[in-house]
Amino acid sequence: MTLSLQAPRALDDLLNYRLLRLFALGGAPVIRLLEGRYGIARREWRLLALLAAHGEMSPSQLATLAHLDRPRTSRALTVLVAKRLVGRQVAAADARRARVSLTDAGRALHDEIFPQVAAINQQLMSVLDDPTAQALDAALTALTEHAQRLNEVTVRDVRADRRSGGSRRLRRGDDMESP
Structure with a gap:
């Protein structure tokens, strides 16, 4: 017998959709903990946890590990720096190069939160x-x-143009009927 995940016929049969639902439902207690008790967002927590696990790195390396784009990572790091949880050291030779790491307060916060998140996971x-x-x-x-x-x-030269409200195929009109 073929499982619905192997031959999807509806949205609920798609692996990514089911994982997204699990992520949302399973992550809700973590979000309440992070935002309610500690005043940090899930994305900020992810960056803190990655810095705790991997140590100092460039913002670009952190974005890659976190599976976030660079602008979102930069915004979250700006917030974490303002909260004094992350330090940003700029290279003297090139101001465009920076390294980020946990501050003592960031390490202490991670060490306080992680066991609680692990308990929710358990x-x-x-x-x-x-x-x-x-x-x-x-x-x-x-x-x-x-x-x-x-x-x-996967083909790398095909990218969706989200600002135009659809894919390039739809903008070109390949599948649209002529009036």
Whole structure:
């Protein structure tokens, strides 16, 4: 029998949509914790956690690790610098080059929040027995690696033009009937 994820017929059968729903529902308690108790956004938390895990790096490297575009990363870093959770050191030789790292306050905040986020994660995962959790971990790893390969071979010169409200194909009128 073919699973609906392997032969999708509706939105609820699409893997990305199901993962998005899980992300939204499973992440809601984390967002309430971060915003309600600590006054930081999920994106800010992601940057803090990555800096805690990987140490000092350039904003571009951080954007790549966080799967964010550079402007969003820059805005979030500006907020984190203003909150004194992240420090930004500009290279003396080239003002365009910078490195970011956690401040002592940023490290302390990460160390306070992470166990709480991990506990929420454990609560979410508690419905799975060990073999199912291991299978999920293996499946997520395989899907992530395959998605990475797909992104590397996908046509790179075709990009959606979001400002014009659609794809280039629609703007060119390839599929539109003539009046």
